[in-house]
Amino acid sequence: MDDAKRKFLKQTAIAMTVAGGAVVTIPFISSMRPVQTEQEYLDEHNALVDISDIPPGGMKEVPWTNEWHLIGFIAIVRRTEQELSYLDQLLPDLKDPYSKESEQPPYVQNAYRSLRKDIFVGVNRCTHLGCKLLFKPHLEKHDWPDYARLAGFDCPCHGSLFDLAGRVYKGSPGRTNLTIPPHHFVADNLIRIGAHPPAAQSPSSEGKA
């Protein structure tokens, strides 16, 4: 065997040993991580959000880590009475008007998709391929097609449109409405994202369809 061939075989053997060691070692190291207590899990996946700074018709966005440790964003919108009054009129224009195919906790499966009528809480991730959406509060200032008559969310990737209850309009590539995360009100202007409401808050009687 010539020198070049011997050198090549030696390097290949070393590389395989290192790779094999990593395959064995990485799961071993991760199994050494201390097991999270339930409280630690809740602390990591919960976020307390002050919504007192959201004006009527406005939106606030907060980062959130879900159960798969993926960082995402939660959109919180304070809807006006006028905006709420439009939601019913949009039903014929929506793909899943009653959110039967969409992902949400049972306590928000109502006409407003929310615990409280005025406050919408949804995951800001397009249900087509996951792009982050743009909030479009003033319909008259942008160029949505006619069927999207109300303000909401617009996907910059392939044009999916969602209303202010996170419901997807017909004609959008997105198939379902925006996901609603577990959440509840700790106080009038304080929301905990990532934890279901105590029994007293659920289900909403105010927004029930």
Ligand code: FES
């Ligand atoms: S990712 Fe939003 S429309 Fe495709």
